[in-house]
Each structure stands twice: as C-alpha cells, then as structure tokens.
Amino acid sequence: MNNQEIVQKLWNLCNVLRDDGITYQQYVTELTYLLFLKMMKEQETEGVIPEGYRWDDLLDKEGLELKTFYQRLLLELGSSENERLRLIYSDASTSIAEPKNLEKIIKSIDALDWYNAKEEGLGNLYEGLLEKNASEKKSGAGQYFTPRVLIDVMVQLIDPKIGERCADPAAGTFGFMIAADQYLKNQTDDYFDIEPQEAEFQKKEAFVGMELVKDTHRLALMNALLHNIEGRLEQGDTLSGNGKWMKNFDVI
Known part of the structure; x- marks a missing residue:
C-alpha cells in the first residue's frame, strides 16, 4: 500500500464522524493529534511523550474509558515541558462525541501499512492528507495550502x-x-x-x-x-x- 492509498483510507474515516457533526477541518486537526502519537511510535521517538500517554496506552482502552483517557491525554500533552509537543497540543480538545467512533479511528490508524508509509516518508504522507483537505471545497482549507x-x-x-x-x-x-x-x-x-x-x-x-x-x-x-x-x-x-x-x- 502506497502513501496515496493510505491517505485515501485515512480520509474515508471521516465518514465515521459524520454523525458527530465534525467538519473536514476539525477532522484533520483531530487526525493530527492521533497521527502524532502513532508516528512518534513508528519513528521510535516516543521519548518526547510522557510515559502513560503514548500510542499503545490509547490502544489498550475502549469505550467510555478510552474517551475519558483521550481527553486527559490532550490536556497533559498541552502542558508538556517539550515545546513542540506543547504547541501541537495547545488548547487541544476532541470533537468526537461517540467513544465507539474514537475507538474505530484509533484501531483503523493502527492497522494501516506503516512499513511502506515509512519507506515513502511520513512527512509525504502528512502532506498528502493536507492536500486532500485543501482540495475538498467544503473544508475551506485551500486558503492555507x-x-x-x-x-x-x-x-x-x-x-x-x-x-x-x-x-x-x-x-x-x-x-x-x-x-x-x-x-x-x-x-x-x-x-x-x-x-x-x-x-x-x-x-x-x-x-x-x-x-x-x-x-x-x-x-x-x-x-x-x-x-x-x-x-x-x-x-x-x-x-x-x-x-x-x-x-x-x-x-x-
């Protein structure tokens, strides 16, 4: 699976959140919070993230416990001592109302072909996602991309x-x-x-x-x-x- 196919799969997950009334722009922001954790794991650079708030900690939980933990994680990382981490998660909050939707997105991200994504470059994958958002007229993101x-x-x-x-x-x-x-x-x-x-x-x-x-x-x-x-x-x-x-x- 190449990066283009991975971007399409990530983009299709937005359909899961339609019932939560989430816009494309909100979805890309939400994806950024989750992809950061997953990409740090894939790059073996999780050291910047406090223990107990990493990708595998999200994967371990489900249902209401997962949603509550995710909200706490966003707050924790938003006050991190690491400057980049703190800025990425500054004032972060989730727009996902349904715990089952959050769980589906996390598990779907985890199941993607990350070996090939790393081969092609995680930066290229992320830019592909930003480009997809910009090309979606309803998102209004074309002005930024x-x-x-x-x-x-x-x-x-x-x-x-x-x-x-x-x-x-x-x-x-x-x-x-x-x-x-x-x-x-x-x-x-x-x-x-x-x-x-x-x-x-x-x-x-x-x-x-x-x-x-x-x-x-x-x-x-x-x-x-x-x-x-x-x-x-x-x-x-x-x-x-x-x-x-x-x-x-x-x-x-």
Missing part, C-alpha cells in the same frame, strides 16, 4: 542557496519552507555534501515562519516536525508586534 506543483515551480525560480535564511510570514501549513528544504537536500545528497555545521544550520535556522490561525499553525508544526525542520515557527500576526523578529532574511 498552495498546490505542490506551484510551490515547486516558485522554489525553482527563486533558487534558494545553502546558508540563506528563508522565511514565510504567512506560513499556512509550511509548504513553501518544506519545499525549499527538499530543493536544497536534492542538490546536496540530503545535506551529506556540506559541512556538519552547515547541515545543522539548515535544520535549525534556515527555515522559519509565522501563521495567524491557531489550528493551521498546529498543522504547520506537525508538518515541520515530520520533515525534520526545527526552525522558529510561531503563531501570531506578522504585521503586529509579534512579527518584529522577522527581519534580515535572504529569501521571503
């Missing part, structure tokens, strides 16, 4: 360079910065052709952004995390005092 083909052409024309500081002041789901990162990785054998300190700069400082809408910022953080980008990515209005730090960049 620029089609990948258009992004790639613009990145090629702008032609960013290693060592340049790149910023997106209206970041959406962070697609432009992720494409710029991939463009440079393709030129440098995933940064193996450059000095270690240069590679560290690319990972931690080269790509930054700011997004106004809280739920979209959450999706952008998850997207950056799955693409191994750790640059500053804040939520706020770039045109207000929040955006004062956004200056002296090489590429906008």
